[in-house]
Amino acid sequence: MTHTIAIIGASGYTGAELIRLIATHPDMRIAALAANSKAGQPLGAVFPHLRHLDLPDLVTWEEIDFSGIDLCFCALPHKTSQEVIAKLPKGLKIVDLSADFRLRDPEAYRKWYGNDHAAPDLQAEAVYGLTEFYRDEITAARLVAGTGCNAATGQYILRPLIAxxxxxxxxxxxxxxxxxxxxGRSLKENLLHAELSEGTNAYSVGGAHRHLGEFDQEFSALAGRDVRIRFTPHLAPFNRGILATAYLKGEAEAVRYALATAYADEPFITVLPMGETPSTHHVRGSNFCHIGVVADRISGKCNVLAALDNLCKGSSGQAVQNANLMLGCDETAGLMLAPCFP
Amino acid sequence: MTHTIAIIGASGYTGAELIRLIATHPDMRIAALAANSKAGQPLGAVFPHLRHLDLPDLVTWEEIDFSGIDLCFCALPHKTSQEVIAKLPKGLKIVDLSADFRLRDPEAYRKWYGNDHAAPDLQAEAVYGLTEFYRDEITAARLVAGTGCNAATGQYILRPLIAxxxxxxxxxxxxxxxxxxxxGRSLKENLLHAELSEGTNAYSVGGAHRHLGEFDQEFSALAGRDVRIRFTPHLAPFNRGILATAYLKGEAEAVRYALATAYADEPFITVLPMGETPSTHHVRGSNFCHIGVVADRISGKCNVLAALDNLCKGSSGQAVQNANLMLGCDETAGLMLAPCFP
Amino acid sequence: MTHTIAIIGASGYTGAELIRLIATHPDMRIAALAANSKAGQPLGAVFPHLRHLDLPDLVTWEEIDFSGIDLCFCALPHKTSQEVIAKLPKGLKIVDLSADFRLRDPEAYRKWYGNDHAAPDLQAEAVYGLTEFYRDEITAARLVAGTGCNAATGQYILRPLIAxxxxxxxxxxxxxxxxxxxxGRSLKENLLHAELSEGTNAYSVGGAHRHLGEFDQEFSALAGRDVRIRFTPHLAPFNRGILATAYLKGEAEAVRYALATAYADEPFITVLPMGETPSTHHVRGSNFCHIGVVADRISGKCNVLAALDNLCKGSSGQAVQNANLMLGCDETAGLMLAPCFP
Amino acid sequence: MTHTIAIIGASGYTGAELIRLIATHPDMRIAALAANSKAGQPLGAVFPHLRHLDLPDLVTWEEIDFSGIDLCFCALPHKTSQEVIAKLPKGLKIVDLSADFRLRDPEAYRKWYGNDHAAPDLQAEAVYGLTEFYRDEITAARLVAGTGCNAATGQYILRPLIAxxxxxxxxxxxxxxxxxxxxGRSLKENLLHAELSEGTNAYSVGGAHRHLGEFDQEFSALAGRDVRIRFTPHLAPFNRGILATAYLKGEAEAVRYALATAYADEPFITVLPMGETPSTHHVRGSNFCHIGVVADRISGKCNVLAALDNLCKGSSGQAVQNANLMLGCDETAGLMLAPCFP
Incomplete structure (x- = not known):
């Protein structure tokens, strides 16, 4: 059975990645593509790599007839997303890729994003979209909030260990x-090739990154007490990929056992043999996540590392995986593409 | 109907790309993977990005039982390839990705490769694998010779114009x-990241590149007279992609018309609107080829540019496309993956 | 003797490169740095890599007291440059790095840049800044027009051959x-790392690039007749460097002899042994230019290739070299930095 | 006064970087260059970016006449270095860039490097080359052991804090x-551009990296007790640069004060304003080190980050700085090159 899909925010990178994935999805058909700033253009003018696809031209989201749409992906910037989704039909299944519905607590939202939420009822309704840990809720949900890409990576390491x-x-x-x-595809000086290639730097150091809101929410709920981690992201000169390195106090064997048990039946998450470590090269362009555990030379301490593709498993791949659940498709449909290496 | 596939030379980049493509091919199943220098290892040890696949461990090619194999891809280095293929079962369908069977003339082979051919009968039997121009011969062939990746790109530009x-x-x-x-995956100083990134250089300048053997053979046959082109390749700091820029004497309109006509029904080749030019970014990881035509300010002259992915359309994607023909599969099966951008 | 220098347009890449070079120049001292959009900021806020230098804060160019300035580099965008320079003191020595004074003919300027020149008297006064070919004029000049970086590279190949x-x-x-x-440091989508890395594309194909205005002017003057070349630039995924590949009809030996003779005494230009070709890797961060000649397999044809660093020899290094002449410094002062490899 | 210099191991990257720096050093002149595997070749054949320099051809180190040499840099692989240096004249001043003389304890050396030291007397004589902390000993030394590049970076962060x-x-x-x-310039599969670009991975995870031997030795001596840190290096897709991120328990203000005090008079080390963080982009190609301190949102915890160029400040720049002290030159001579950005 083919499901009819709309994508709002189709001119950004997560929009393009959704289209790339759905292009070979056996059960989804794209019926509408919206990008208000580029409405009227064919998709191939905005993303020439998708020009071979027979897809509708870009329109404004207001122009979409949602009556025939089974599910809508919303890949808008945060803040815009909550405003747009509030105006969409109430019964429409939605997977949102922005940050707008990740935090359940209006206070936490205000703290991390600096403004009051414009759609607090939807905020309450939304299900957190980390598939492996919210599978039942997502299957039954109308509105699913895609996680932060860093937040997903960190949780793949830490949730089983906290639990x-x-x-x-x-x-x-x-x-x-x-x-x-x-x-994203934003025009910022620090994202220019000349500024970013051939080097690296940290950002949002010291606990300032917004994905900490997700960590705080999820880990505290899981632990039944406040959990506050330290988190430092670095901007690295490649296009796709996240490598997370966790420094933990705990026995490596117990840590690896907890991970291996948690992910034993997961199609996309692989726990490597003890001592092996993952590389972003090996998950690029795919929905897979590789996790490795290494004991430290200091007893009682260990590292856990995880690699995934931020655009795919960290964002649009996760969104398709969730949509598969919401639509009753096979959970892996459209997502078994092998990584693109080299 | 599922066809049973063997790959010899599975530890190189074209081998990995074959496996990536076949991983989602509806009608092919890999039954044997050979890589003599890494025999005994699981594929995931050699290519961790393919560890999610349920595939046989690497063996030597001599260990393969070819009785159940429908088609064998041979992704060995040139010279080795002719020796190995000469020992394979005579009825086995083979797509060779090396340079060994591209040149039909033993003299030309000796001139460009410096040694006598070890299997001149196979050299005579092999069909040149440029799918769009040898479709019928490939469909009927037992042994198909994959083209050079640069040779493919140049011919996509020039064959319709010469014709x-x-x-x-x-x-x-x-x-x-x-x-x-x-x-390829060879340990050469000039291929190290520290030597190659952040710059470019030409190589085999002045008519020394071996793919000229293919150009000479194919263009002369097509024109019915000797044709010798000038050709300069450059090594550029990215992993996948070829961009060819042809400088021609001819009217841009007639040139574009010839290209558009030749490729009107081709699923993988797109001729862009007059004046638009292709980018390797937009074909990366895919089997597509984009071609653009621009008139020069000097009347009677024009440029034609073509972009494709050297590992895919230029090599392993071409090989799968040819195998599809040889096995009676849909020609595009397994090859409609959208490019991976960014 | 120390000369006092002002730089207008200090917040762009050519401005930063000027400062980098002058930082170790024995005879120049920077007295004023202007960047109107960032006036009031310390240089280290705009270019943290220059924070170790003891330099004045950025000001607007109108704030500079030019009475104590011996020479002013002007690294503004074109069009802005002509307006600002028209308002600078009439006796001030100026090296302009923009495109504004490269073309001597007002008609040619209008054709390539789309507007009437705002300072035609200065346009007439300016000396074209290709040091090796205008050395005497530059030494005597008040206003020198830096060449286009592509235009410099092409002329290093072609001037001796035309002559x-x-x-x-x-x-x-x-x-x-x-x-x-x-x-430059401009916020354009195609200059983002995610768009530009890992691939290449041509631009201004077919004779549309503005540096052709310089080629037309210079080559025609040199030949005593109209000369129109074909020229295709490509955007490549590295930060510094130009590699030009010329396709010529002429004997390689005569071509190399003309080049070797022309550059025999030049400190920055090296003609490689016959058959060797240059690489941008080997001139990165330096004021050197490497030129190589290779005979084609087709008799009477040859390639000449040249590599230089667009920011240094192609722009700011050239500017310092010209300033050295104008101020009576040693021509190579501050410019003998070895390339930065790897 | 000009000092006469020999370099052994001139065909590796640290050798090339030494030559690059000495090329503009006012008081050093290279009299001999040794690289046994490339003896007989001109330097420009091995490093074309240095072809403009008027330098002696490569010889074997045994061919060097050390009678006229004031100081010898030894940039050989570890293990080879100790064997060669043991055979050099006993009075020759030497700066060694290998790992051979970094560890003072023969047991520690055996533990980290897997073999007995071949020159234990020299091991005892050598002074650890972290300039800012061993300045007097280096000034008086005959044999100085260059530090590991990672070890230098970590110590710039941690020594003042431990002290x-x-x-x-x-x-x-x-x-x-x-x-x-x-x-280094070694032919390993994981250093190929196709394997390394566009991604990242950790290595020597869990306390296995040899530079921990230096940390253990230095930090324990400084603290007067055993100190064992956790250390995870990552291989990142750029050519030059180290970014270290330390996670510490301590008050950010006290931490920054200790750093600012320690480096107040250091010409190459800059402690950034509180809350600012360094980038490898801003030290590339230079001898500078930038250090930043950020308080964590969790009280009593903070991050310190440091960036330097591994080839320059982390290796060859450090070596020249130490040689300057040993020869009585100005400590900064030849080392004030501004970073090369972009």
Missing amino acids: AGVVDLDDIILDLACGVSGA | AGVVDLDDIILDLACGVSGA | AGVVDLDDIILDLACGVSGA | AGVVDLDDIILDLACGVSGA
């Missing part, structure tokens, strides 16, 4: 390198 | 930039 | 790859 | 990204 009680909750450090597409 | 008689045959210039995967 | 009459003037092709810093 | 007692010694984490030139 299993195998690490010291007061001393969790998450160091992370993220590729440039994580910042 | 239509719309360019001066004595003044054809083909300038080209090729990504580093074109040189 | 010596060793190539066919009606069939000159110049193919070129330029690093991204050539486009 | 001032402002961080918890039992909970020091050092996360680090290093550019590819840190691995």
Whole structure:
């Protein structure tokens, strides 16, 4: 059975990645593509790499007839997303890729994003979209909030460990390198090739990154107490990929056991043999996540590292995976593309 | 109907690309993977990006039982390939990705490769694998010789123009930039990241590149007279992609018409609107080829540019496309993956 | 003797490169730095890599007291440059890095830049800044116009050949790859890392690039007749460097002899042994230019390739070299930095 | 006064960087260049970017007449270095860039490098070459051991903090990204452009990296007790640069004060204003090191980040700085080159 799909925000990188994935999806058909700033253009003018696809031209989202749409992906910037989704039909299934519905607490939202939420009822309704841990809720949901890409990576490392009680909750450090597409298609000086290639730097150091709002919410709920981790992201000179390196207090064997158990049946998450570590090169362009555990030379301490593609498993791949659940498709449909290496 | 596939030379980049493509091919199943220097290892040890696939471990090619194999891809280095293929079962369908069977004339082979051919009967039997121009022969062939990746790109530009008689045959210039995967997974100083990134250089300048053997053979046959083009490849700091820029004497309108006519029904080749030019970014990871035509300010002269992915359309994608024909599959099966951008 | 220097347009890449070079120049001292959009900021806020230098804060150019300035570099965008320079003191020595004073003919200027020149008297006064060929005029000049970076590279190949009459003037092709810093620090989508890295494309194809105005002017003057070359630039994924590949009709030996003779005493230009070709890697960050000649397999034809750093020898290094002449310094002062490899 | 210099191991990246720096050094002259595997070749054949320099051809180190040499840089691989240096004249001043003389304890050397030291007397004689902290000993030394590049970066962060007692010694984490030139010019698959670009991975995770031997030795001596830090290096897709991110328990203000005090008079080390963080882009190609301090949102915790160029300040620049001290030159001579950005 083919489901009819609309994408709002089709001119950004996560929009393009949705289209790339759906292009070979056996059960989805794109019926409408919206990008208000580029309405009227064919998709190939905005993303020439998608010119071979037989797709409708870009329109404004207001022009879409949602009566025939089974599910709508919303890949707008945060803040805009909540305003637009509030105006969409109330019964429409929606997967939102912005930050707008990730935090359940209006206070937390205000703290991290600096403004009051414009759609608090939707905020309450939305299901957090980390598929492997919210599978049932997502299957039944109308509105799913895609997670932050860094937030997904960190949670893939830490959720099973917190749940299993195998690490010291007061001393969790998450160091992370993220590729440039994580910042979107925005015209900022620091995203220019000449500024960004051939080097690296940290940003939002010291606990200032917004994805900490998700970590705080999820880890505290899981632990039944406040959990505050330390988190430093770095901007690295590649386009796709996140590599997270967690510094933990806990026994490597117990840590790896908790991870292997949690992900034993997951199609997209692989826990590597003890001592092996992942590379972003090996998940590029795919929906896979590789996780490795290494004991430190200091007893009682270990590292866990995870690699995924921020645009795919960290964003649009996750969105398709969630949509598959919401529409009753096979969860892996359209997502088994092998990584593109080299 | 599922066809059973063997790949010899599975530890190189074209081998990996074959596996990536076949991983989502509806009608092919990999039954054997050979890589003599890495025999005994699981594929995931050699290519961790393919670890999610349920595939046989690497063996030596001598260990393969070919009785159940419908088609064998051979992705060995040139010279080795002719020796191995000469020992394979005589009835086995083979797509060779090396340079060994591209040149039909033993003299030309000796001139460009420096040694006598070890399997001249197979050299005579092999069909040149440029799908769009040898479709019927490939469909009927037992042994197909994959083209050079630069040779494919140049021919996509020039064959329709030579056939239509719309360019001066004595003044054809083909300038080209090729990504580093074109040189394979070989340990050479000039392929190190520290040597190759952040700059570019030409190589085999002045008519020394072996793919000229293919150009000479094919263009002369097509024109019914000797055609010798000028050709300069450049090594560029990216992993996948070829951009060819041809400098021609001929009318842009006639040139574009010849191209548009030749490729009107081709699923993978797009001729852009007059004046638009292609980018390797827009074909990366895919089997598509984009071609653009621009009139020069000097009347009677024009440029034609073509972009494709050297590992895919220039090599392994072409091989799968040819195998589809040889096996009676849909020609585009497994090959409609959208480019991976950004 | 120390000369006092002002730089207008200090917040762009050519401004930063001027400061980098002058930082170790034995005879120049920077007294004023202007960047109107960033006036009031310390230089280290705009270019943290220059924070170790003891330099004045950025001001508007109107705030500079030119009475104590010996020479002013003007690194503004074109069009702005002519307006600002028209208002500077009439006796001030100026090296302009913009496109505004490169073309001597007001008609040619209008044709290539689309507007009437705002300072035609200065246009008439300016000396074209290709040091090796205008050395005496530059030494005596008040206002020197820096050349285009592509225009410099092409002229280093072609001027000696046109002067010596060793190539066919009606069939000159110049193919070129330029690093991204050539486009400046401007916020354009195609200059983002995610759009530009890992691939290449041509631009201004078919004779549309403005540097052709310089080629037309200079080559025609040199030949005593109209000369129109074909020229295609490509945007390549590295920050610094230009590699030009010329396709010529002429004997390689005569061509190399003309080049070797022309540059025999030049400190920055090296003609490689016959058959060797240059690489941008080997001139990165320096004021050197490497030129190589290769005979084609087709007799009577040859390639000449040249590599230089667009920001240095192609722009700011050239500017310092010209300023050295204008101020009576040693021509190589501040410019003997070895290339930065890897 | 000009000092006469020999370089052994001139065909590697640190050798090339030494030559680049000495090329503009006012008081050093290179009299001999040795590279046994490339003896007989001109330097320009091995490093074309240095072809403009008037330098002697490469010889074997045994061919060098050391009677006229004031100081010898030894840039050989570890293990080879100790064997060669043991055979050099006993009175010759030597700066060694290998790992051979960094560890003072023969046991520690055996543990980290897997073999007995071949020159234990020299091991005892050598002075550890971290200039800012061993200045007097280096000035008086005959044999100086260059530090590991990662080891230098980590010590610039941690030595002042350990000395001032402002961080918890039992909970020091050092996360680090290093550019590819840190691995030298060796032919390894993981250093190929196609394998390394466009992604990142950790290596020597869990306390396995040899530079921990230096950290253990230096920090324990400084603290007067055993100090064992956690350390994870990452291989990042750029050629030059190290960015270290330390996770510390201590007050940010006290931490920054200790750093600012320690480096107040250092010409090459800059402590950024509180809250600012460094970037490798801003030190590339230079001898500068930028250090930034940021308080964490969790009170009592902070990050310190440091950036330097592994080839320059982390290796060859440090070596020249040490040689300056040993020869009585100005410590900064030849080292004030501004970073090369973009």
